[in-house]
Amino acid sequence: LVIDQPVTIGPTAIMRKNPAMSRRHRIAMIALDKVVAFDLGVPPQVFGAARDGTGRRFYEVITCTPDGGPVRTSAGFQVVPDHGLEATVTADTVIVPGIHLDADFDGTAAPEVVAALVAARDRGARVMSICTGAFVLAAAGLLDDHPATTHWWHAERFRHLHPKVKLDPDVLFVDDGELLTSAGVGAGVDLCLHVIRRDHGSEVANRAARRCVVPPWRDGGQAQYIERPLPRVADTTTAPTRAWAVQHIGDRLTLEVLAAHSSMSVRTFTRRFREETGVSPTRWLHRQRIDHARQLLETTDLTVDQIARRAGFGTATSLRQHLHTAIGVAPTAYRRTFARSRAG
């Protein structure tokens, strides 16, 4: 599924993949020649920030290269890994960060890298890419007939090289179950946070985001590009109203109310809102409400009905409906799944 309504996991995925119950989730990152230095830093940083209540890490991230030797990054310096590709054999997740694409890049990947990725996929491991790392997954054939994304700048090239992949270059990331791809640089952060949330719930993910000082709420459906023609005068933005809305998430927030808070007409407000966030006001609001409801489900013992009201869904039915379309599980099932993480 392409992420339009953001998260696309079924209940089984949550139940099965919640690694809190077993040994630490091991992530192997494959650094290839000309790896994008930024991308290489993201998974250790973000996954490393995912901790339980006692500070214990949920993930272990190790870096490897095809031959176990150093590789040069896109920034020119070299990286010396501790492992070769054998590290991927025992990994629960394999990540391919972006690589700098030369003009003469032919779209292929080294056979041993392809073999490692295919093996990981075949044994049910999770396989992720950041930015142009999607070119490597595609070269291994993993993305054929699957939805995926990559950096928008390389979308045409990608389509040309891999016509069988259902590329959506307009989203931050795509969650296709055990195959996850993300757009350039910053979107890798969003994808890592998304995965943490999938595994351990919003609270852990939000704590990790806070620890990294990145915004926790961007989801896959958000546009890679947010049209922002020119920096505007401060008082003509919807940002303060968004902040205000989050504080009053339980209230009845109609377009009229929100526009009035911004001192704009309804028409101008909706237009600005879309320009600035990439989504319509109600979609954004629904996401905030889902977020809040998830948090309450995880951290409190309030009834589903009480949570529905506090999150701004009028009724429990409405909450159930929205939660189901967002993540495919019912409120109580969601709560049960993450009760364990809380205890740990």
Add this chain to the structure above:
DNA sequence: TTGTGTGCCCGCCAGG
């Protein structure tokens, strides 16, 4: 489940 009303989204366009 289907039905009905309400609010939203956004293209369109006139006016500043």
Add this chain to the structure above:
DNA sequence: ATCCTGGCGGGCACAC
């Protein structure tokens, strides 16, 4: 001329 605003209305999604 060019840009921004905000009212209108058809189509549509969602709430009840």
